[in-house]
Amino acid sequence: MSDRELHCDNCEGVQTFEVPPCVDGHGADCPELVCTGCGTAVLIATFAFPAPRLADRRPARRPAPHRRAA
Template structure:
């Protein structure tokens, strides 16, 4: 995605479905994220959804520990 921001909830980027540069918007967040903080984005033309995030926004994975034989 390009960094063309017009507001925290709207940006321009490449849409794989439309095969071109399109506006993306953030739909209302059901997870309680503040405007501009939600990783969910949707193409304003076709609705193709994408997730954007950073390493800080992911949760660590618990590792399964098994006893040695």
């Protein structure tokens, strides 16, 4: 089992969290963790965000107004 120290909201402090036996076959990489103090389960999830493109943030240029001959 893998152990990590995280803040537990129920225990109101830093506690050791461990990976329970995983039936999904994740092993030590299981995203579920359980507080050893009170048994609260947490799920660790990661998200990947694409980097913003700076070229897309520039305001569009307006064309110059046309002049009419008199």
